[in-house]
Amino acid sequence: MSIQTVNPTTNKVIESFIEMTDEEVDKAVTKAASTFENWKKTEYKLRGDVLHKVAGLLREKKDVLAKMITLEMGKLFEHAEGEIKLSAEIFDYYAKNAESFLADKILHPTHGNALIRHSPIGVLLGVEPWNFPFYQVARFAAPNIMTGNTILVKHASIVPQCGIAIEEIFKEAGAPVGLYTNLLISGKRASALVADKRIKGVSLTGSEAAGASIASEAGKYLKKSVLELGGSDAFIVLEDADMDKTVEWAVTGRINNNGQCCVASKRFIVVKSVADIFLEKFKTKFSELIVGDPMDANTQLGPMSSEAAAEQIAAQVQKAVDGGATILLGGKRLQREGAFMEPTIITNMLPDNPVYYEELFGPVATFFRVKDEQAAIDLANDSPYGLGGSVFTQDIERGKRVADQIDTGMVFINHPTWTQADLPFGGTKRSGYGRELSELGIDEFVNKKLIRISELSDPF
Numbered sequence: 001m002s003i004q005t006v007n008p009t010t011n012k013v014i015e016s017f018i019e020m021t022d023e024e025v026d027k028a029v030t031k032a033a034s035t036f037e038n039w040k041k042t043e044y045k046l047r048g049d050v051l052h053k054v055a056g057l058l059r060e061k062k063d064v065l066a067k068m069i070t071l072e073m074g075k076l077f078e079h080a081e082g083e084i085k086l087s088a089e090i091f092d093y094y095a096k097n098a099e100s101f102l103a104d105k106i107l108h109p110t111h112g113n114a115l116i117r118h119s120p121i122g123v124l125l126g127v128e129p130w131n132f133p134f135y136q137v138a139r140f141a142a143p144n145i146m147t148g149n150t151i152l153v154k155h156a157s158i159v160p161q162c163g164i165a166i167e168e169i170f171k172e173a174g175a176p177v178g179l180y181t182n183l184l185i186s187g188k189r190a191s192a193l194v195a196d197k198r199i200k201g202v203s204l205t206g207s208e209a210a211g212a213s214i215a216s217e218a219g220k221y222l223k224k225s226v227l228e229l230g231g232s233d234a235f236i237v238l239e240d241a242d243m244d245k246t247v248e249w250a251v252t253g254r255i256n257n258n259g260q261c262c263v264a265s266k267r268f269i270v271v272k273s274v275a276d277i278f279l280e281k282f283k284t285k286f287s288e289l290i291v292g293d294p295m296d297a298n299t300q301l302g303p304m305s306s307e308a309a310a311e312q313i314a315a316q317v318q319k320a321v322d323g324g325a326t327i328l329l330g331g332k333r334l335q336r337e338g339a340f341m342e343p344t345i346i347t348n349m350l351p352d353n354p355v356y357y358e359e360l361f362g363p364v365a366t367f368f369r370v371k372d373e374q375a376a377i378d379l380a381n382d383s384p385y386g387l388g389g390s391v392f393t394q395d396i397e398r399g400k401r402v403a404d405q406i407d408t409g410m411v412f413i414n415h416p417t418w419t420q421a422d423l424p425f426g427g428t429k430r431s432g433y434g435r436e437l438s439e440l441g442i443d444e445f446v447n448k449k450l451i452r453i454s455e456l457s458d459p460f
């Protein structure tokens, strides 16, 4: 199995890494399990000190780490810097708030006194994607380390340097050996690892196929799992939207992370009275995008994460065209070195098109013209995914009413789907289950233990 850094801007191999042997993985799991026995007894203050140090080191090394992200998966350098900053915020947030989130919850039962105590459950496995190599790890590792669990991370094979760098940062922060371990292994081996008795829970962020593989192993061995999978977020534009701002957000929502965001705006659903004006402005802005080297501060759209990803999105666009859709803009690979795809707008996408229900993970927008608000909601919900979505209107109450009817885990009014440390993140339907971030994210891998206190004289 090849674990390599390949720069998608040039498609040149930069470095190759050797996969860990079974013995090495076994040793890592053993160490994580023994470290858990001590870590679960440490005070929140000590756990928090480690995470605050991790946050500090991320900030200190921001430039180097951001360059590493850009080198390995092509994110615009400025956005990579933003990702490091956000990751540091997540580590600080849980270091600061975990103790209060996990404090005993006093219950008021009809008889006696009772409370819920939150206890860690053991070694957890996180399987993470390449698209936000630091942020995705932060939102899994920070809350779970604060609960007293220990962590094994199988990172995506195309970002090995990022995976190794995070483990190094934990070491430098003074984390005990076994608290956070990077596993250089394939996805298949990660799935098989779920069976290991010492691993008590698993969280995966990635595709449906990988999620199904992990979830079936977790089900088979009766382990808790959290899945953060794909999405096909609707971007609904109502007739009273502020058109210029809406179009700006439409472009940002689609091309953020070079179009490879689970919560990118992917389906643009516009009511007919403003559809022409939206499409005209959107097409103009999309066609003006500066595509190029992600290290160049002027670049607005960089490469796809890999040659395979670029080939896949180009093939999906062709499949959509073969299925009856129309290309309004772009539609092809860029004729230059690297994994580049043209900014693309597709129209005439009908339910019988084989791509209609698929996620488009690249700078490809699908445009839909609908009769009215209800038709927009119906179309938004006509998707196997249920991750995020947005609605643009100047009437906030109307926006809330629409949001209420959209069947996803997150809806944003007048903004594409977004993330921050103190907002929960997660989906419904085929976008997975469970939540990360905020107070909800720390609750997934804890034993919520009931403790009931009775006087000896109490009747049973």
Ligand code: NAP
Pocket: 127, 128, 129, 130, 131, 154, 155, 156, 157, 158, 185, 186, 187, 188, 190, 191, 205, 206, 207, 208, 209, 210, 211, 213, 214, 227, 228, 229, 230, 231, 261, 262, 263, 359, 361, 387, 427, 431, 432
């Ligand atoms: P992917 O292929 O599923 O990879 C994600 C991770 O899963 C990688 O570490 C990968 O390892 C591993 N993996 C692959 N096959 C596996 C298997 N059978 N068993 C266990 N692990 C396996 O996902 P991707 O295509 O790189 O990422 C894009 C997808 O992730 C999109 O659908 C996107 O929407 C979704 N995503 C969702 C969220 C969210 O929060 N909901 C966030 C980001 C991305 P290898 O790299 O070694 O194959």
